[in-house]
Amino acid sequence: MMSIQEATLHSQPQQGNSSSDPSTSAIPLVPSAAGRVSGKPWKQPKSATVRTLLPDGLKSKSWEDRMQKTQKEKAIKKLQAELSEEKRVEKERRRQITLDRKKAAEERLRLEEDKAKMGARKAARMRRKAGRTKKINH
Template sequence: MFSSSSTTTMSEQPVVSLSSSSNGRVSGKSWKTQKTATVRSHLQPGLKTTKWDDRMEKEKKARAIKMLQAELKDEKEAEMKRRREVTKERKQAAEERRRLEEDKAKMGARKAARLRRKMGRTKKINQ
């Protein structure tokens, strides 16, 4: 079945050598490129040129400014809250005075009605 010519052609093919490794095995990821560091073209300006101490100084100033702004904001809110409370108290006092005046007028009207009844007058007669 096999001819001698076919066996000679098989032996003429070049032998592929295996790369050596510690155990004689090779990674199958020969197609994958070696990892390299990422190139970052969009670094913040603060990170490109300034030194560590300069950056820390800037950050400390920024923190102090933020704290001051928060403090001022809290003071402003406290002042607004105090004003609201004063206004609310004034409105409540005015409402109380108005209610007392109405009650006093109502009591006066009831007393006058009682006196008219005593005298024998009624609404129908007075009209």
């Protein structure tokens, strides 16, 4: 026969399995696919940055201050872009002037050569008219 103590020992595991005891109830899982959550930090739900934990250099007093800083940075970048565009346009204009001068100089040289060539042809015609040829002159 079983004693009362043996009976209570055998009955205790049965009571622990019951869900009536709140201290031994199961911990609820976070709702996700098949009840598991990825341990990868980039797959965790995102939350806002706690600005009080950031260093002073990265935070400012208010949203307006941060927006003013952003606006100033945008204005500076826009001004830099305009200045660089002006420089580029000025450089292109100077380059074009240099190319135009070079073309004009080549054209003048070509015209002078043509004029000299035409002068030589006219002189040859005049010599032929006068009856002088290369054989006679040389």
